[in-house]
């Protein structure tokens with residue numbers, strides 16, 4: 044049976060959601076974030092050397108990295124669903140979004156979170172204006188323009204079909220859900236009508252709701 048090593052309020056929610064869409068029985072091992080740092084607890088290091096989530100185990104296999112887990116589960120248990128047929132234009136779009144989610148969208152979204160936190164971190168009063176000045180310079184000069192392009196790109200692409208890979212819902216929509224949620228919370232994407240509609244539609248899916256019931260609430264950190 045597949046076991047998901049699930050860190051509360053994290054990217055691993057997507058794996059629970061995919062397993063619910065697949066209708067597969069699975070087990071959840073739960074991990075809590077450190078209340079001060081939001082980091083994963085050291086027990087996750089016993090599952091995988093990077094100590095991050097998601098990680099799944101399935102028989103002898105231990106697999107980390109959301110995109111790799113999604114590809115594995117769809118190929119092994121999807122019975123042809125949730126991925127467009129190989130050799131089609133939709134499949135190329137599918138592959139593109141699978142890589143885009145963690146390869147292009149998440150890095151600046153995580154940087155935005157880190158710099159937001161630097162500005163709010165406890166520090167001596169005389170250091171705050173310096174820390175804030177550096178943070179705002181990095182955000183304004185590098186992170187925000189990059190995120191603005193990413194948001195515009197996703198918004199434009201969502202206009203080309205019902206879902207990201209084409210007219211059929213696919214695992215690429217599941218993988219992209221987290222960057223789209225994070226962009227809504229941290230990069231102004233909540234003002235984009237197609238992205239807002241995308242989030243409404245995924246939230247309405249029964250499998251998404253079952254995954255939330257099992258995995259706990261998803262409150263994107265800001």
Ligand SMILES: N[C@@H](CCC(=O)N[C@@H](CS)C(=O)NCC(=O)O)C(=O)O
Pocket residue numbers: 050052053054055081082083084094095096097107108109110145
């Ligand atoms: N690209 C990896 C990122 C994994 C990752 O950073 N996961 C976060 C959860 S959102 C985590 O474990 N954070 C806690 C920590 O870094 O200690 C993936 O998609 O699996």
